[in-house]
Amino acid sequence: MLHKPPLKRPQAHTFAVRVSPTDRLKALVRIGPMTLQAALGRGGVTAFKREGDGGTPRAAMAVLAGFRRGGMLTPDHAGLKLRRVGRRDGWCDAPDHAAYNRHVRLPFAASHETLVRDDILYDFGFVLDWNIRSRRRGAGSAIFLHVAKPGFPPTQGCIALKRRDMLRLMPLLRRGTMIRVE
Template sequence: MGRILYGKIFLMSLFFGGMQVQAQSDEIVMKKAEQIVTRNEKLLENSNQLLVVYNDVAESYAAVFVAFERKGSNWIVKEGPVDVGIGKNGFALPLEKREGDGKSPTGVFRLGKLFSYEKQQNTLLENQQTTADDKWIDDPNSDQYNRYVQGATDAKSYENLVLKNDAYKYCMVIEYNTNPIIKGAGSAIFFHLAVKKPVFTAGCVAIDETNMKLMVNWLDPQQNPMILMGNYGVLKNGL
């Protein structure tokens, strides 16, 4: 593992239930992010773009986001730290995420397709403009579980990819439980917009629109972008 070099650092603090969660100094936050990357380096060998999302209290939905870019043997900070929201019940332990538990999964996952309300021109990501026909199946009993579906489905439960609010205005797939798909292990884990306060989700990662746009414009599938997410106490020792 090379050094962590601090390039551009952009800090935006969100308020979670009236409490500003960026209580620690940026220096402490970044040292923790650096430690997480260092301890998990072997899992990141094929990636040159990395999003790190962690919390300090496993059960808390208040988390921190930092984006890194690999330059040679070094990881350079691209954006962050930024306060983000995760599952309302925090992070599940590795391999313990379950459908409906209100937790975000722990692990290293590829970043996949971008769904958006408007067609995106300034991105290298595979992207699709969504319509009312677009769905993501979260019914564990369906053969389409944790899959994108357009049009009719016999699934009893699914996420509409066009909502009445802007949460899915930008909606990037976090490839958790996608290959293979284990029924009941969790579905529809996205990186999407934060649209309400307090900022928590059913298991996704939610970020402000300014920083989301930066990521949409920066991420490149050729760089194998990944997201490393979990509780600091778990990630600091390596997965």
């Protein structure tokens, strides 16, 4: 009987996100030899993230899951299975609700974000572990890595890349990939 070597798990990468030296609402994202431009939150990078402040947390955040708009024909080739979201998918951003910073089904009475939008932002998105595994009320919710609007206007606290760059990086994204905002 031949001995087979154990299967090698793909390595989880670390993305370094650094504030652009010319604009505090933009970032340079490095993974290996690649450097890409990204949008940050309207509140810049903050070490004291609060719900609604528009800040991008200064933290090392693991990728927990991914999603994509249902019905799109674009192959994603992501390193993890992406959940297809539809009109009934949302994310609770109401600090006093039991589902705070969690996926919810719409209609939903408390404050929430809709995951299917009329723009391209959530064509592809990755849930980052900000205030999820160790959840604190009011410490911020719905911090995603997602597609940027043209021209990189600020986000509500997320990190956003050009759609083309997101598609290039998606094969490297897997559960546990670290996004380190410095």
